[in-house]
Amino acid sequence: xxxxxxRRLLLTIPVLLGASFLIFAMVYALPGDxxxxxxxxxxxxxxxxxxxxxxxxxxxxLIVQYAKYLGGLAHFDLGVDFSNRPVLDTISQRLPVxxxxxxxxxxxxxxxxxxxxxxxxxxxxxxxxNLVLVSTTxxxxxxxxxxxxxxQYVFGLKFGWxxxxxxxxxxxxxxxxxxxxxxxxxxxxxxxxxxxxxxNMRADYVRTARAKxxxxxxxxxxxxxxxSLIPVVTFIGADVGALLGGAIVTEAVFNIPGIGRAVFxxxxxxxxxxxxxxxxxxxxxxxxxxxxxxxxYAVLDPRIRYD
Amino acid sequence: MTEQQQRDLRHDEVEAGTQSVLATxxxxxxxxxxxSLWSDAWDSLKRNPLFWIGSFLGVFFVLMAIVxxxxxxxxxxxxxxxxxxxxxxxxxxxxxxxxQGCDYLANxxxxxxxxxxxxxxxxxxxxxxxxIVGAIAGYYGGIADSLLARLTDIFFALPLILGAxxxxxxxxxxxxxxxxxxxxxxxxxxxxxxxWMTAMRLxxxxxxxxxxxxxxxxxxxxxxxxxxxLTRHILPNAVAPVLVFSTITVGVLIAAEATLTYLGVGLQxxxxxxxxxxxxxQSLLRTAPxxxxxxxxxxxLTVMAFIMLGDALRDALDPRQRS
Numbered sequence: 006x007x008x009x010x011x012r013r014l015l016l017t018i019p020v021l022l023g024a025s026f027l028i029f030a031m032v033y034a035l036p037g038d039x040x041x042x043x044x045x046x047x048x049x050x051x052x053x054x055x056x057x058x059x060x061x062x063x064x065x066x067l068i069v070q071y072a073k074y075l076g077g078l079a080h081f082d083l084g085v086d087f088s089n090r091p092v093l094d095t096i097s098q099r100l101p102v103x104x105x106x107x108x109x110x111x112x113x114x115x116x117x118x119x120x121x122x123x124x125x126x127x128x129x130x131x132x133x134x135n136l137v138l139v140s141t142t143x144x145x146x147x148x149x150x151x152x153x154x155x156x157q158y159v160f161g162l163k164f165g166w167x168x169x170x171x172x173x174x175x176x177x178x179x180x181x182x183x184x185x186x187x188x189x190x191x192x193x194x195x196x197x198x199x200x201x202x203x204x205n206m207r208a209d210y211v212r213t214a215r216a217k218x219x220x221x222x223x224x225x226x227x228x229x230x231x232x233s234l235i236p237v238v239t240f241i242g243a244d245v246g247a248l249l250g251g252a253i254v255t256e257a258v259f260n261i262p263g264i265g266r267a268v269f270x271x272x273x274x275x276x277x278x279x280x281x282x283x284x285x286x287x288x289x290x291x292x293x294x295x296x297x298x299x300x301x302y303a304v305l306d307p308r309i310r311y312d
Numbered sequence: 313m314t315e316q317q318q319r320d321l322r323h324d325e326v327e328a329g330t331q332s333v334l335a336t337x338x339x340x341x342x343x344x345x346x347x348s349l350w351s352d353a354w355d356s357l358k359r360n361p362l363f364w365i366g367s368f369l370g371v372f373f374v375l376m377a378i379v380x381x382x383x384x385x386x387x388x389x390x391x392x393x394x395x396x397x398x399x400x401x402x403x404x405x406x407x408x409x410x411x412q413g414c415d416y417l418a419n420x421x422x423x424x425x426x427x428x429x430x431x432x433x434x435x436x437x438x439x440x441x442x443x444i445v446g447a448i449a450g451y452y453g454g455i456a457d458s459l460l461a462r463l464t465d466i467f468f469a470l471p472l473i474l475g476a477x478x479x480x481x482x483x484x485x486x487x488x489x490x491x492x493x494x495x496x497x498x499x500x501x502x503x504x505x506x507x508w509m510t511a512m513r514l515x516x517x518x519x520x521x522x523x524x525x526x527x528x529x530x531x532x533x534x535x536x537x538x539x540x541x542l543t544r545h546i547l548p549n550a551v552a553p554v555l556v557f558s559t560i561t562v563g564v565l566i567a568a569e570a571t572l573t574y575l576g577v578g579l580q581x582x583x584x585x586x587x588x589x590x591x592x593x594q595s596l597l598r599t600a601p602x603x604x605x606x607x608x609x610x611x612x613l614t615v616m617a618f619i620m621l622g623d624a625l626r627d628a629l630d631p632r633q634r635s
Contacts, residue, residue, distance in 0.1 A: 016462075023466035031478050142362075142623065146616030148567035150574055150590065151608040158601055250471050254571055268474065269575065272481050280478065288469040 010300060017292045022075075025285040029071050032277045074281070084278040086271075092282040095267060100286075102172060103263030106255070107248045109176070109183030110190070115241060118191040122198025126233070127225060129203050137199060141192035153185050153258035170260035182259040186252055190244045197240055201233040208232075235305045239298045246294030250287030314348065320544045321531060328534035349552065353628040360627060366620030373614045376424040384418035389584055391415070398600040407606045410589070411596065420606050423586045426579060427614060430500045431566040435558050437504025438565075442511025443547070443554070449512070450519030451542055460512075468509045473571055475506035480577040499578050503565050514557055518550035552629040556622055563618030570611050586611045 049057075065073070077084055083092035125137040144152075160181060161169030167181040168174050205211060206229060214224045253265035260266075264283050271279035357363045376383050385406065396413035399405070407416035449460035467475075479502045483491040490497040522528060523546065531545050572578035573587025581588065586607040593603030 019462055020465045020469060023462065024469045027466060027470070028478065031482050142620060143616070146563065146619045147612045148570060148615060150567075150571050151612050154590065154594065154597065154604050154608060158597055158604070162598060162601075247471070250474065253471070253473055253477070254575075257575065269477070272478055273576075284470070284474060284478075287471065287474070291469045 006300075006303060009303075010296075013296050013299060017296060020292060021285070021288060024288040025281065026071055028284045029074065029281050030067060032280045033067060033070060078285075083282040086276045086279050092278050095279060096264065096283060096286060099262060099264045099267045102261060103249060103252055103256070103265060105176070105179055106183055106186060106252055106261060106263055107245060109179045110187035110248055111241065111245055113184050113187040114191045114194055114244065118194030119198055119237065122195040122237070123202060123230065125195070126199040126202025127206070129206075134199070137195055141195050144188050144192040147188075149185060149188065149254050150258065152188055153182075153255060156181055156185055157258065172261055179261075182255050182261055185259075186248060186255040190241075190248070194237060194240060198233065198237050201236055202229060205229045205233045235302070238305060239302055242298040242301060243295050246291040249290040249294075250284075314548070316548060317527060317545060321527060324531050324534045324536045324540075330534055349629065353625075356628040357624060360624045362620045363624035363628075366617050366624055369613055369617030370621055373424055373428060373617060376421055377428040378425075380418075380421040380424060383421040384415070387415035387418040389414055389418040389422045390582075398596065398603070400600070401602055408600075408602050410603055411592065411600075416603070416606060419584055419589065420586070420610050422584045423589065423607065424610070424614070426496055426583060426585045427566050427569060427611070430496050430503070430569045431562045431618075433496070433500035434503035434507065434565045434569075435562050437500060438508045438511050438561060439554070439558060441504060441508035443515050443550075445508070446512040446515030447519055447542055447547060450516035451523060451538070451546065453520075457516075461516075464509045464512050467506060470506060472503070472506050472568060473575075476502040476568070476572055477575060477577055479505060480572060494580050495583075496579065499569055499572060502572070503568055507561070507565065507568075511554065511557060511561075514553055515547075515550050518553060519546050522546050522549045556626040556629060559625055560619055560622030563615040563622070566618070567611070567615045 074084065081093065083096070085091050086095070121137050121141075125131075125134040128134055147155075157169045160166050168178045169181075172178045208229075211224060211229055214228050219228075249264075251265075252261075252263055253269055255261070256263045256265040257269060264286070268280055268283040268287075270276075271283070387405075392412045392414035394413045396409040397411055399409040399413075401408040401416075405415055405417065407420055410416050410419060445460055445464070449457045449464075476499075479491075480494075480498060483498055483502070484494060491501060492498070519542075528541060528545055531541050536545075569578055570585070570587035570590065573585050574591045576591070578587055579585040589607040590604055590611075593600070593607070596603055
């Protein structure tokens, strides 16, 4: 196990470097001259422009710029944006918001998705099972953008149950965006649980458990559920990494100041350092949670051995 | 072995001057009752309501994309009268009017073309990249496989919307032919560039699974070239899963296009697009909710059509799920 984890950790390094370089290369071809954009209407003196270009390494070739960036990254210096604010500041201010949103989304995903999936899987082809199948198809088909607006309109404007934008009401204001962000994962969790349970209900060991007279509760909770949950737990684990980086649309629709919104704004304002910093962080989360899931697999399922 | 593969093997054998049992046409009394994967699939599709709903919606929206005039109720989407601004839906104008006083039904109907075109183009792009990279990685293995798998991991770690967002924002300044014109082609390329990874993994695993089978060994023993083995003997096996994947992906990419356009980097005015309609309607959600509602519903139905079709195809083509 230890060797496997180390090997996987080493393998993530080229992926992380590659992804950040890809973003870096794309971002530093952003249109327009950011220094001129910074100056606004009053043109800057040529000497000031030259100094700024020098400060932000804009004169170096791409690969040198990237090397200097990596050098800073090595001691947690992600650079500064054009108003001289450290990118790390922006991240540490915005990240907690996105983490809260992700926590709410994962809770919804786990609780609702699991409950629906288990109930549907136990009674296959029942009314509830078909209801789950149809509603998950619907949820998966509705783009998150549309789901955001519809829930804003219905629950925010019509019924007035939830605030429709911002985070001024504490955790309460995260509920609606969290549910919207969780929607498609929730549907996948429900389907995955359903298939997995339905498959295991036919397994030999379940029949054995019933044959030796165990009560239905024990058969389902102790035998079926525990084995069926392995793919579900790993899906949710990997999804945490995806949600942390995938909240751009939700944060835009609900006007939530998380890192998704920050990166979207930064792309618009040509703040290269912010974009690269945040996207690298998102990629890191994604890779990190996938690594955890791989290790988790071995812990949950004793048949899997990595060494 | 399918008939196609048997015919191909026979062709290779004739060239090599050999003959094997595998390649000789079978005379089998039970043959009449043996169905191919595709005829079995069709039998199961016919009985699946998802398939019929999906195909109906799919045909409906493809028609709408080709001849939007049929669905616009005779109105021209660009024939606007400000005095009709934001009028609610009525009997003669089912979807009402937008802020400029344009007939909204016509606008929504004409939006189908861009969405479907980008969805299809992007999927073609995804397939081209995915099949080429996946086939090379799976077939040659070794160093090529390791490098391509890492490359795929790199792209996989970037969220689709984020990657496409940055590429489209950078696009106009690059001066590249299609990327810089901010049109449907640019959006399709951006989506394909950051959406091909699953197709690659799918093809790669299929290729690896089939590579070591006997009939591939037979074809190789008779001196068939790598390219021939790959295209005639191995890739046809990957058609079923790739077909399922592409059908679903059309839907996913149509949704992604609307999202990118909503975020301001996709299609630009004066293009007619559901994403633009939703984005304009957002600020009028309180006074004229129908401006967000109608393009949203039509967009969702379009996405749903492809996802349902894909689901139905998967149920039909995966023999393990058959009882």
